[in-house]
Amino acid sequence: MNGKAGYMGKWLALSIACLLLAMPAQARLLDIFQKYQPELVVSDPYIEMHTGPGRGYPVFYVAGQGDHIKLLKQRNHWFKIRIPRGQHFKEGWVHVDQMRHTLDLEGNEIEFGQVALGDFTRRRWEVGLNGGDFGGAASITGYLGYALNQYITLQLEATQILGNFSDGLMGSANIVMYPFPKWRVSPYFTIGTGIIATKPHTTIVQAQDRRDEIAHAGAGANIYLSDRFILRMEYKRHTVLTSRDDNQEINQWKAGFSIFF
Amino acid sequence: MESRIQHIFLTMLLVLGTPGVFAASGSTDPDELELEPLVVRELARRKVEVNKLDQENFEIGVLGGLMSVEDFGSNVVVGARIAYHVTEDFFVEGQYGKTTLGQTSFERLSGGAQILTDDERDMTYYNVSVGYNIFPGESFLGRNLTFKGGLYVVAGVGSTSFGGDDRFTINAGVGYRLIATDWLAFHIDVRDHIFETDLLGTLETKHNIEFSGGLTFFF
Numbered sequence: 001m002n003g004k005a006g007y008m009g010k011w012l013a014l015s016i017a018c019l020l021l022a023m024p025a026q027a028r029l030l031d032i033f034q035k036y037q038p039e040l041v042v043s044d045p046y047i048e049m050h051t052g053p054g055r056g057y058p059v060f061y062v063a064g065q066g067d068h069i070k071l072l073k074q075r076n077h078w079f080k081i082r083i084p085r086g087q088h089f090k091e092g093w094v095h096v097d098q099m100r101h102t103l104d105l106e107g108n109e110i111e112f113g114q115v116a117l118g119d120f121t122r123r124r125w126e127v128g129l130n131g132g133d134f135g136g137a138a139s140i141t142g143y144l145g146y147a148l149n150q151y152i153t154l155q156l157e158a159t160q161i162l163g164n165f166s167d168g169l170m171g172s173a174n175i176v177m178y179p180f181p182k183w184r185v186s187p188y189f190t191i192g193t194g195i196i197a198t199k200p201h202t203t204i205v206q207a208q209d210r211r212d213e214i215a216h217a218g219a220g221a222n223i224y225l226s227d228r229f230i231l232r233m234e235y236k237r238h239t240v241l242t243s244r245d246d247n248q249e250i251n252q253w254k255a256g257f258s259i260f261f
Numbered sequence: 262m263e264s265r266i267q268h269i270f271l272t273m274l275l276v277l278g279t280p281g282v283f284a285a286s287g288s289t290d291p292d293e294l295e296l297e298p299l300v301v302r303e304l305a306r307r308k309v310e311v312n313k314l315d316q317e318n319f320e321i322g323v324l325g326g327l328m329s330v331e332d333f334g335s336n337v338v339v340g341a342r343i344a345y346h347v348t349e350d351f352f353v354e355g356q357y358g359k360t361t362l363g364q365t366s367f368e369r370l371s372g373g374a375q376i377l378t379d380d381e382r383d384m385t386y387y388n389v390s391v392g393y394n395i396f397p398g399e400s401f402l403g404r405n406l407t408f409k410g411g412l413y414v415v416a417g418v419g420s421t422s423f424g425g426d427d428r429f430t431i432n433a434g435v436g437y438r439l440i441a442t443d444w445l446a447f448h449i450d451v452r453d454h455i456f457e458t459d460l461l462g463t464l465e466t467k468h469n470i471e472f473s474g475g476l477t478f479f480f
Contacts, residue, residue, distance in 0.1 A: 038309040052409045052440065054349050056398030073315040073443075075479075076349045080443070104309045112311055129353075129389045131418040138429035140389070140418055160420055162429035164457070164464065202425040203459055229347050257353060257391060259345060 035073075040102040040110065042067045047099070049092025053078035061090050069102070076227075077114070120224040121150060121181050123260035128232055130256020135238075137163030141254060150181035157192070170196040170214065178222075186222045191215075196240060213241040222258070230258040317444065320344040322477030324358070324448065330384065330423075331467040334363030338471055344392070352392045354415060358471070360384050362423060365461070376460070381424045386454060388432045390417025400439075410439040410446070421456050421469075428456040434471075448475035 042063050049061040053075040063069055063083050072080040077096045082089050096112050104110055126145040133139065143157040153176040161168035172194025178186055198210045220234030233255045240248040321343045328338035340358030347353065362382040368374060397411035416433040434452030441447060454469040 035315050036310075036313045040309065051399065054394075054397045054411075056396070056411060057409060058399065071309075071311075071314055073317055074311070075317050076346060078349070079314075108308070110309045110311065138418075140420060140429070142389075160427065162420055162427050164459070167427045227348050229351070259347060259353065 037070050037072055038104070039068055039070050040104060041107075042069060043103050044098065044101045047094050047102070049081065049083075049090065049094055050078075051092065053080070053093045055095075057093065061092055063090075063094075068105075115227050117182075117184060117224060119228075120184075120230070120260065123147060125261040126153070126230070126258055128230070128256055128258025130232060130234070130254045132234075132252060132254025132256075134159070134161050134252045135250035137161050137166075137168075139252060139254060141256070145176065151178055152176070153178070155190070155192070157194070161196075161198075164201075166198050166200040168196055168198040170194060172214065172216070174216075184224045186224070187219070188222065189217075189219050190234075190236070191217045196238075210242075212243070215239050215241065216252075218252075228259045228261070230260060232256055232258050317479045318346045320346065320352075320446070320477045320479050322446075322448070322475050324356075324450065324473045324475030326450075326471060326473030328358070328360045328454075328469060328471040328473075330360070330362055330469045332365045332461060333382075336360045336363055338473060340473070342475065342477070344477070349397075350394055352394075352413075354390050354392050354417070355387070356390070356419075357387045358385065367461075377424050384421065384423035386419060386421040386430060388417050388419025388430065388454075390415040390419075390432060394438075408439050410437060412437055415452070419454075421454060424458075424460050426458075428458055430454050430456040438477075444479045446477045446479065448473075448477060450475065 042065055044065065046062045046064050048059040049063060050057040051060050061083075063081070067083055070082040072082055072091070074080070075093075078093045079096065079099055080091060080093050082091045096114065100112050102110060124147050126147070127143070128145075129140070129142050131138065131140050139159050139161050141157055141159040143155055145153045145155040147153045155174040155176055157170075157172045157174060159168075159170040159172075161170065172192045174190050174192030176188050176190045178188045180186055193213070193215045196212050196214045198212075200209070216236045216238040218234055218236030220232065223231040223233075225231055234253075236252040236254075238250040238252060240250060242248055322341070324338075324340045324342060326338055327335050329335040338358050338360040340356060342354060342356040344352045344354040362377065362384055365376060368376060392413050392415040394411050394413045398409075400408045400410060402408065412435060414433075414435050417431075419430045419432060420427045421430040422428075432452050432454045434450060436448055436450035436452075439447045439449075450471070450473045452471045452473075454471060455466060456469075457464055457466050459465070
C-alpha cells in the first residue's frame with residue numbers, strides 16, 4: 001500500500017517537474033545553470049540578422065562594424081545573437097559565414113569551426129540506421145559504434161527482420177576495420193557474432209520459435225556527405241549455427257544513414 | 262689587537278648587511294606598499310569557444326490524431342517523435358505510435374465472427390525517416406500575424422505490429438512545422454504507412470493514412 005503510494009508520488013512529482021520545465025516562466029529558472037554566452041565585436045562592415053535560423057527567414061536588422069554582440073545559441077550553421085540598442089536589444093540569427101570575421105573583445109580572431117572531412121576521420125561515436133534485404137525478408141538495423149582509433153571501431157547492432165512468413169530479431173557485436181579512414185568514401189571490413197531469434201507468423205501452422213547463434217563477415221563503405229551525415233552501404237554473409245545437421249547461410253544487403261559525434 | 266679585528270669584521274658585516282637592512286626598512290614604508298599591490302589582477306584572457314555554445318539541434322515531442330487502417334476503420338493514434346537536425350535542410354526522425362483497430366465489415370456483418378482478439382487489435386508502429394524542409398520561411402495569417410516555419414517531406418522505414426505479427430512498413434508524408442518560439446514548435450502531419458499483410462486471406466499491400474497534430478521542443 002505504502003509502496004504503491006510512494007510510486008504514485010514519484011510519478012506525480014516527475015510529471016509536475018516535466019510540466020514545470022515546459023513552462024516559459026521556468027526558462028528563467030533554468031538560466032541558473034549559466035549558459036555560455038560570450039561577447040564579440042563585429043569587424044566586417046555589417047552582418048545581417050535574420051528573423052529565424054534559415055535562409056528562408058528575412059533580414060530584419062543589420063549590426064555594424066564595432067558593434068558588441070552576444071552569442072546566445074547555435075542551431076546548425078546559424079547563431080542567435082543579441083545586440084544592445086539603447087534601453088532595449090535586438091535578437092536575430094546570423095549565418096556562420098558572416099560570423100567568421102567577428103573578433104573577441106581583445107581583437108583576436110575566433111574559430112568558427114565547421115564539421116568537415118577531418119572530423120569524419122576522427123569521429124569517436126557513430127549511430128546509424130539502415131534498411132535492406134535479409135535473405136529475401138526486409139531488415140531494419142540500428143547500430144552504435146565506438147572508434148578505438150581511426151582504423152578500428154567496435155559496434156553493437158540490433159536488427160529486426162520482417163518476412164512474409166516469419167519475423168526475427170538479431171543482436172550482434174562486431175569489429176569494423178577501416179583501411180583508409182581519411183578517404184571521403186571509406187571502405188571497411190567487418191566480422192561479428194550474435195544471436196538470432198525467429199518467430200513464424202501466426203498464419204503459419206505448426207512452426208516453432210527458434211533461437212540460434214550467428215556469425216558473420218562483411219564489407220561495406222561509409223560515404224561522408226556533409227556536416228555529421230554519413231551514407232552507409234554494406235553486404236554481410238551470415239552463418240546461422242542451427243541445431244540441425246547443416247548450417248544456414250544468409251546474405252544481407254543494406255543501406256542507410258549514420259550520424260557521428 | 263683582538264678588538265681591532267673584531268672591529269673590521271663588524272664593519273664588513275655592516276657593509277654587507279646594509280642593502281638587506283635598507284630593503285627591510287623600505288618595505289615597511291606604507292607609501293611603497295600602496296604602489297606595489299600584493300595581488301596582481303590578471304586580465305580575463307579567456308578564448309571564445311564556439312563549440313561550448315548551447316546547441317539546439319534536437320527536437321522531441323508528442324503527437325496525436327487519427328489513423329485509418331485499411332479494413333479496420335479509423336481510430337485515435339498517439340505517439341512520440343524525436344528528430345535530429347543534421348543541417349538547416351535535412352533531419353532524421355524516429356517516431357513511435359499506438360492505435361487500436363476497429364472491426365472489419367466482415368466482422369460486423371457476420372454477427373459474431375472475430376478475426377482478431379482484443380489484444381491483437383492493439384497496433385503499434387515505429388519508423389525512422391529522413392526529412393527535408395522544402396519551403397522554409399515565414400507565413401502570414403491576416404494582417405498582423407507572422408509565423409516562422411515551413412513544410413517538410415519525410416520518408417522512411419519501420420515496422421508495424423498488430424495481430425501478433427510485425428510487418429515491414431514504408432512511410433512517407435508531408436508536414437508543416439510552425440515554430441512558435443526558439444524552443445517550441447507545432448506540427449501538422451499527414452503520413453501514409455504502407456505494408457503487406459495476408460491477414461485477410463491473400464497477401465495485399467495496404468495503405469494506412471495517419472493525420473496528426475503534435476507539439477515538439479528543441480533542445
